[in-house]
Amino acid sequence: MTPEKFRALVSAVLIIGVAVSAALIGAGFVAALAVGWQGSLAGAAAATAPTTDFSNLPGRLAVLEPAAITQLGLVTLLATPVARVAASVGGFVLERDRLYAAITLAVLLILLTSIFVLR
Amino acid sequence: MTPQADLGVFAISLAAGLIGALAGVGGGILVIPALTIVFGVDIHLAIGASIVSVIATSSGAAAAYVRDRMTDMRVGMFLELATTTGAVCGALISAIVAPAFLYVLLGVVLLGSAAMHVSRMGEETPPPDPPSAMARRLRLESSYPDRKLGREVPYSARRIPLGFVLMWIAGVVSGLLGIGSGVLKVLAMDGAMRLPMKVSSATSNFMIGVTAAASAGIYLGRGDVDPQVAAPVALGVLAGALIGARLLHHISNRTVRLVFLPVLVAVGVETIGRGLGFGV
Numbered sequence: 001m002t003p004e005k006f007r008a009l010v011s012a013v014l015i016i017g018v019a020v021s022a023a024l025i026g027a028g029f030v031a032a033l034a035v036g037w038q039g040s041l042a043g044a045a046a047a048t049a050p051t052t053d054f055s056n057l058p059g060r061l062a063v064l065e066p067a068a069i070t071q072l073g074l075v076t077l078l079a080t081p082v083a084r085v086a087a088s089v090g091g092f093v094l095e096r097d098r099l100y101a102a103i104t105l106a107v108l109l110i111l112l113t114s115i116f117v118l119r
Numbered sequence: 120m121t122p123q124a125d126l127g128v129f130a131i132s133l134a135a136g137l138i139g140a141l142a143g144v145g146g147g148i149l150v151i152p153a154l155t156i157v158f159g160v161d162i163h164l165a166i167g168a169s170i171v172s173v174i175a176t177s178s179g180a181a182a183a184y185v186r187d188r189m190t191d192m193r194v195g196m197f198l199e200l201a202t203t204t205g206a207v208c209g210a211l212i213s214a215i216v217a218p219a220f221l222y223v224l225l226g227v228v229l230l231g232s233a234a235m236h237v238s239r240m241g242e243e244t245p246p247p248d249p250p251s252a253m254a255r256r257l258r259l260e261s262s263y264p265d266r267k268l269g270r271e272v273p274y275s276a277r278r279i280p281l282g283f284v285l286m287w288i289a290g291v292v293s294g295l296l297g298i299g300s301g302v303l304k305v306l307a308m309d310g311a312m313r314l315p316m317k318v319s320s321a322t323s324n325f326m327i328g329v330t331a332a333a334s335a336g337i338y339l340g341r342g343d344v345d346p347q348v349a350a351p352v353a354l355g356v357l358a359g360a361l362i363g364a365r366l367l368h369h370i371s372n373r374t375v376r377l378v379f380l381p382v383l384v385a386v387g388v389e390t391i392g393r394g395l396g397f398g399v
Contacts, residue, residue, distance in 0.1 A: 006192075007188065010185050011182050011186040014178050014182035018178050022353070028350065029350045051347055052343070052345045054339055070350050073353075074346065074353065075339075077171065077175060077353060078170075078174055078332055078335040079332075080174065081174060081328035081332040084178070084328070085329060097258075103196055103200055106200060107199045107203055107329070110203040110204060110207060113207070114334070115336045
């Protein structure tokens with residue numbers, strides 16, 4: 001993989017992450033103007049959990065709750081740097097740069113450990 | 120929040136994203152006081168929104184900086200090894216260390232660094248010394264296209280062990296205090312490793328998202344991220360970061376230093392204030 005393609009790959013991961021999350025966050029925001037953050041675009045009963053509660057995302061997305069749509073966007077945004085590091089591991093492997101493939105893999109493992117273990 | 124407040128938060132976040140993209144910081148220094156003081160948002164929700172703001176600035180700006188060869192990805196990944204390890208250490212010792220003293224210490228260090236930063240104010244690019252053996256071995260030498268100067272500017276990292284240690288400390292500090300991670304990264308790359316200011320800023324921008332992502336899950340689980348607050352912040356910061364990433368090409372390294380200086384002083388003063396018990 002050429003350095004240009006590598007940069008294009010990492011840049012594309014960031015652009016897609018940012019675009020998808022901005023679209024979801026914006027869609028939830030606009031929907032909230034119509035039916036309120038805890039309302040439902042599908043006509044279901046209003047949610048009782050506070051908008052800071054990220055649990056049961058699939059169920060709340062199914063009834064198109066504005067808070068849930070924005071929450072999915074926020075989770076996508078928070079996952080974007082992790083996806084960027086993962087893509088960089090692949091990039092360095094394809095560039096046959098063993099040193100940096102190892103460094104980036106170590107960063108990815110530390111990152112995943114701190115997200116899923118230290119809480 | 121009312122639509123008027125949403126618009127106000129969006130506008131301030133846009134400014135935070137713009138300044139953050141230029142200075143290589145996350146914009147929490149602007150977002151947190153604005154949310155708490157102007158809009159009466161709870162401090163925990165404001166900090167949760169600032170984590171979102173850091174990741175939005177980082178991803179939005181870095182998307183352009185990586186493509187435009189402003190971010191040095193090898194420098195970034197090498198130093199992320201130090202910041203992520205440091206952040207884990209910081210989180211682990213946070214239960215046994217009294218942070219008040221550390222806040223004051225960090226603030227004093229930042230204000231001291233501001234004085235050194237002023238002394239470099241007139242420098243456009245670092246002196247072009249030949250790369251060290253270590254910089255060559257670690258491939259921490261490259262060049263970036265400077266559209267303002269109209270030429271390719273070569274550079275190589277100096278004092279790599281010092282830079283690595285400073286980055287580890289930046290990681291510990293962000294894991295422990297949750298503040299100042301961007302300014303410390305820029306200082307380590309510009310001041311210690313003598314990378315060009317724009318490369319330092321763009322590479323710091325690339326890195327801060329990873330540092331913030333490491334702790335984002337904790338804030339999310341604690342209920343500190345509220346879509347009602349985070350949505351206008353995220354959208355405003357993203358818009359600001361995209362504008363800032365374009366603007367960087369049209370200004371000189373000296374101007375980037377000029378944008379960075381007040382941010383550095385503000386973070387220093389705010390950090391000391393927090394340590395002494397009257398911060399936001």
